[in-house]
Amino acid sequence: MYHSILVPVDGSETAKKALSVACQLARQENAILHLLHIPEELAHETTLVWGIGAIAVEASREEREAAGKQVVDRAEEAARELGATNVETMIRQGDPARTIVSEARRCEIDAIVMGSRGLSDLKGLVVGSVSHKVSHTADCTVITVH
Numbered sequence: 001m002y003h004s005i006l007v008p009v010d011g012s013e014t015a016k017k018a019l020s021v022a023c024q025l026a027r028q029e030n031a032i033l034h035l036l037h038i039p040e041e042l043a044h045e046t047t048l049v050w051g052i053g054a055i056a057v058e059a060s061r062e063e064r065e066a067a068g069k070q071v072v073d074r075a076e077e078a079a080r081e082l083g084a085t086n087v088e089t090m091i092r093q094g095d096p097a098r099t100i101v102s103e104a105r106r107c108e109i110d111a112i113v114m115g116s117r118g119l120s121d122l123k124g125l126v127v128g129s130v131s132h133k134v135s136h137t138a139d140c141t142v143i144t145v146h
Helices: 013-029 061-081 096-106 121-127 130-137
Strands: 004-008 032-037 046-048 053-055 087-091 111-115 141-145
Touching: 004 013, 004 096, 013 032, 013 061, 013 111, 013 141, 032 061, 032 096, 061 087, 096 111, 096 130, 111 130, 130 141
Parallel strands: 004 032, 004 111, 032 087, 111 141
Antiparallel strands: 046 053
8 A cells, every 4th residue: 555655754753653553654665764854943952862862943954964974874773673674764954844845756755654643743734734734735644753
């Protein structure tokens, strides 16, 4: 059913849950798992899961990208521990919702599995969450995990 699955990872707890669901699907279908990270400027200091630590609000783009590399590397490690065998990672720049949908089209993704809320909760409440935007604009199945 699903040959390729895209999982946006941002270091949040819901992204970690989404990764777990995606790995279950990938194992059942022997699907390619594409892990996507989009470094974002956050309005508050935050601590990422997978033991990475906090990223300061004033972090430079390079520092955010380095942390992003750690996020995607740890997500890949976790995916392999959860039984996913065909895992690809990518880091992209841009508006998260647009970038997720664009990468899904470019990679001919069958399903996007993502957390309902990422790290930028407050912004999401004001302008609409990334998962909401993706679910309304993606051409493929979107599974939102709470």
